[in-house]
Amino acid sequence: MTTNEPNTRNSIRHKHILDLDELNRSDIELIFENTDSMMEVLNRGIRKVPALRGKTIITLFYESSTRTRVSFEQAGKILSADVINVSSDGSSSKKGESLYNTALTLQAMKADAVVIRHQHSGAGYFLAQQMDSTSIINAGDGMHAHPTQSLLDLYTIKKHLGTISSKKVVIVGDLLYSRVARSNLWGLTTMGANIVLCGPKTLLPQDFLDSRLRETNHPFRDIQIEENIDTALEGADVVMTLRLQSERQKAGHLPSLREYSRRFGVTSERLKIAKPNAIIMHPGPMNEGIEIESDVAHGPQSVIESQVTTGVAIRMAVLYDLITGNHSEKES
Template sequence: MQKNLHHFDKVYREDSPVITPHLLDVDTFSQQDFELTFSIANRMKKIYTVGPKKSSLLKGITIATLFYEPSTRTRISFEAAGKMLSADVINLSVDNSSTRKGESFYDTMLTLQSNNIDLLVIRHNHSGAPYMAAKHLEKTLVINAGDGSHAHPTQALADMFTLAQHMKSLKDKKVLIVGDVAHSRVARSNLLALCTLGAKPIISGPPNLIPWDLFGKQYRVDSNPFNKVSIMPDLDQAIIDADVVMTLRLQSERHSKGLLPSLREYANLWQVTTDRLAKASTNVLLMHPGPMNIGVEISPEVAYSTNSVVQEQVSNSIAIRMAILLLMTNKGRDVNE
């Protein structure tokens, strides 16, 4: 496999910005890149919703998933995406690998490459791990399935694709992200995508769970990709007339002691409830990247309400990951002509 197979922008549009060979975040995506990905994802969605639930587009391609953190949705959807496209999918268990014998992350990457893995899907608890893998791998392409608190590009793509199913455009739409933004890789990648697509993102949550190093007033310069993001810690004010509300799980595994007085206080001030959601726009969309902690960041009535598109996010993640696999192996042309 050639190293530059992910340069799908060159395949379709010679004048578009260069996208790196690996998918590490959505910061390299232009609006055209999002639209192209969504176009292919729409076609992929028909495969598993209409049938026949199988395509031979990735026959002969080998995909490995390597997760250093627990996962249900992301791991399953990548496996389903690969198998529906007839790829050979290998799910590696870190607990049963040589990592437990002291093998370094670097040597694990080289071992996988030596086994002729075409695409490597990595989730890691340390921010930057997929970037290190991408730097040292010459034949294997890397997909970041979540690294620490940094990025989760395919989740952001699935979320934007879900919104595209309900809205013609995100331009000037008020999108509220509420909760533990400081420790959320999903929030960071979603905010990058929202800014690129012209939305008006707002974040709300406890002040000590807002990454002020990214959104502080001193960074309100054109070169900062987050310069369009507004901060409103008071949820009752932030949610007024919101077109989209995305709640986030408290990343307690990444917290140091003393960040929150109690879950009860957090729920009292930042839980999205029916009363609070009523302040948003009439047709507000309720999102959550999962897993949900019902009764903490979101009430059960809201989580399973008619405004909720949470299960659509899950289903759409398969289509998006199918599209990404095709684009990274240069097979996107076959379904987009």
């Protein structure tokens, strides 16, 4: 290797990944480049590289999750890091330990990265403030953000369509409670997509829609809202469906699941309105027959299964960048 490569930036600017509003386009593209290398590792017979040997990653999950936790664990293990899983059931939080004290304990254990999922929005930010040397990755906080899911969605779009810029992306469903959708709004906006949101009025995120009206240069000023799914899907390149959290019906946001499914469910009939090569995505877990018809979920346009593999590669790239990158000592 030459010792004097041009001094290009080779890690993202941040020590933590809490949401995508902090990453600019070149940060995201850098993660994508490293993800390409990680995909190659995933396709090998022996899926193990020594990149993070001797590093410790702790996953701290206060909320249930299968795919995200397993995906981080697998990512860490393929990179040869030691991965320790802590769930709220088995941790001292059951004994009443505060998140602050848990943070101090993890810091004292010299974890290189902590992956946290928490039911309260902002938990990752709080943890990041307490940490000197540990990187925090937000794996979902309340209804706020889920940046690695969004990165893998963006990467999936880029791989299937070649680019994200100017593609019409329709996000359908429960936008109010979806942290995936919120992170995707930032990521898709940064990458230059044309975003259309579609869902019942009661499940639209009024907070940001209102702030849009107050500010003239709001980053989300160009996002369209469309209540009729058939109109929304016209000419779509990407259809992102979101899980309808059935507890929402009890909260009075929906009259009935059947009505929701009829008005907003993505069916093969409706998919014909989108572009013929449009891809269909879902962050999982799916309610087949409610927000997405089974034929669509497992049909030729679905990239839902490839999203899972991509998820491991994206998390490898994120862990590798945060743990090995040269980031400024403290987050400003």
